[in-house]
Amino acid sequence: MDATFRAISDPSRRAILDLLAEGERSVSDLLGFFTFSQPALSQHLKVLRDAGLVLSKPVGRQRQYALNAEGLRSVADWVRAYERFWTEKLDGLGAVLDREAAKEREIKP
Amino acid sequence: MDATFRAISDPSRRAILDLLAEGERSVSDLLGFFTFSQPALSQHLKVLRDAGLVLSKPVGRQRQYALNAEGLRSVADWVRAYERFWTEKLDGLGAVLDREAAKEREIKP
C-alpha cells in the first residue's frame, strides 16, 4: 500500500497509468509522450512494476506494458472512507464519526 | 492536485488524516499517536495545510486541526477512472477503452 501511494505521488507516473488505461503500450511509444530521457522512463516504469501497478512482457525486442488496475484498489478503498464527508454538510467537521474509521491508538511508522 | 498526491504519499500523513476523520484534534493530541518529534509533526501538518487537506485554528494556546475532505476529491476522481477495470474481467487488459479517459498526446512535466 505504501509503495502504491508513493508510486502515484509523481505526476509523470500518474500520466503513464492514464496512458496505459487506454491500452497496452511499448516503452518507446510511452516515451513519445514525455520530454525526459528514456532511462528516466525506465526508472518510472520500474517503480510502477515494483508497486504492482503495471505488468510488462517482452514482444521481440520491444517491451509491452499493461496496466494492473487491481493495484489501485488500496487507494480507492482508502479514499472511500472520506466520501461520506462530501455528501454531508461540512458543518459536521467536528462531529464524532462512524466507528468503522476507528484506528489503533498508537501508530508506529 | 500534485500537492495532494504528494501529501498522501507519506504513511504518517495518511494516518493523521485518518485520525482527523474521527474529529478535530490538537497538535499535542495528534502527537500522542506518533513516535517522531513535535517539530516533525508540525512539518507534516504544514504539508497537509498547504495541500488544503486540513484546516487549523488557534484555541487558546493550543491549535485545533480539522480534516478538509474536499481536498481528497481529486484523488477519488482520479482513481474512479480505474474502477471499471475491477468490475470487468482482466482479459480486457489490452482492450481499447472509453474515450473519456483520453489524454493529450504530449505530456509536459
Next chain:
DNA sequence: TTGACGTATAAGACGTGGCTTATATGGTGG
C-alpha cells in the same frame, strides 16, 4: 509579571527521488 505550556520556525544532517550520460544486454533483419 513571570514561568510554564503549546506549537511554529530555523537550521543542520542525511537519505531518497528523479534526472542525466554511459553502457550493457537481448532481439531483429539484411
Next chain:
DNA sequence: CCACCATATAAGCCACGTCTTATACGTCAA
C-alpha cells in the same frame, strides 16, 4: 554475422523530503 534497435541498468549529480535539536513566539495561569 554484424550493425542497428529497444530498453534495462549503472553511476553520478543535486534538489528535495524527513528527521533531529534549538529556539522563537503566542497564550495561560499563578
